[in-house]
Amino acid sequence: MTVPQHLLLVIPSHSTASADSAGHLVEAEVEHPQLSVLDVAATRGDGIFETISIGRGNPQAFDAHLARFARSARMLDLPAIDETLWRDAVLAIAERLADHDEAWVKIVLTRGIELAGATGHPLPTGWAYGTVSPEFRRERTEGVDVVLLDRGLRSDVSSTSPWLLAGAKTLSYAVNRAAVREAQRRGADDVIFVSTDGMLLEGPTSTLVIRRGDELATPPDAFGILPGTTQVDLFAAADQWGLRTVVAPLTPDELLAADAAWLVSSVRHAAPVRSVDARPLPVDAPLTAAMNGFLRARTA
Ligand SMILES: Cc1ncc(COP(=O)(O)O)c(C=O)c1O
Missing domain, CATH: 3.20.10.10 (D-amino Acid Aminotransferase, subunit A, domain 2)
Known part of the structure; x- marks a missing residue:
């Protein structure tokens, strides 16, 4: 069996009101483009992130990272983060990287699509990506x-x-x-x-x-x-x-x-x-x- 080296979960139309968080995580190909050229993550760097260490499948300082993610969202006037959704995303990736001594997961939330402003409220874009840590x-x-x-x-x-x-x-x-x-x-x-x-x-x-x-x-x-x-x-x-x-x-x-x-x-x-x-x-x-x-x- 090959040990997974990386995994990407995208959270399409990230909704703050999701009841069934599992339904919002979609596995995606890392090698394929996933982000719109209109996303303000790309055009303005307008979003937030966290990078969480994973040791043998265990996220480290997990609660503290999620709390800081929520704090960053508040500082940027982004919608409140759905903690269950992000927790599930990180855990799903961590589990897949559990054969590695050291890995990491990055979670990202952006303000969304630039031109969606015309229709009112752009939906934030979110994803979680994890891979094996380099040698330090x-x-x-x-x-x-x-x-x-x-x-x-x-x-x-x-x-x-x-x-x-x-x-x-x-x-x-x-x-x-x-x-x-x-x-x-x-x-x-x-x-x-x-x-x-x-x-x-x-x-x-x-x-x-x-x-x-x-x-x-x-x-x-x-x-x-x-x-x-x-x-x-x-x-x-x-x-x-x-x-x-x-x-x-x-x-x-x-x-x-x-x-x-x-x-x-x-x-x-x-x-x-x-x-x-x-x-x-x-x-x-x-x-x-x-x-x-x-x-x-x-x-x-
Ligand atoms: C600017 C800055 N300060 C401090 C830290 C250290 O934070 P942590 O220990 O939570 O990784 C980071 C982490 O990436 C950072 O980007």
Whole structure:
């Protein structure tokens, strides 16, 4: 029997009022086009997504991802998500990928077809796609070189300019990709964004966690960053490693003085930061291994 490598479920005319969620999931060919050229996902990046790690068929931090998906929908004034529908979609794909140690499922909801505005309310488009995770051994053990990049936003952007959607998980990730290309141009792998008022924020696809002594610290969501599900799970487990946790403003100087730092996220898990703007940072190999062991073994 061949082990499935990927699976796509589309949710045609995603309805917030679906009573029979199973009836709304349609298996589709990944190799064939499924999206209209008029969909605002393609034309404006107007939609939301979540990427959920799957370990041996178990979605990790599942409730937290669904809650964040609902939060992003609210921030973008999209219709409320149908949690049962999305839960069923993720579980159906996870089950098909259960023979793999590590896989992931991405769920996407867009505002729908652009020209449907003429008829009133466009129906959102939705799909769930899952596949096997790539190999992250190097990033998880040797670590990543990062550069600090100015995000061009103040740390109070969420309250001053909520229309910038800072902290929502939108489909508009072109800026995040551009930042990683800038890091690569500078000979690094990844990025930590800094606010214009000098506060550390997050990576383009990850949350920053630092260790100073027996304390783990991460910047507050109130700085317009995505509330990370991986960071929350690590902080909940920190006790077992003899560590306290704190959510607090952090500066580049504090990062450079840290005993260790990580960029943490679903799928890649904990990647130690081994340098910042070419200045070396200690890699805490035993704690990194403990974190990654814990993250791989997590369930809902
Ligand atoms: C901007 C940003 N920050 C943080 C994260 C980490 O979130 P999580 O740990 O829930 O994957 C992500 C994940 O993709 C992200 O895109």
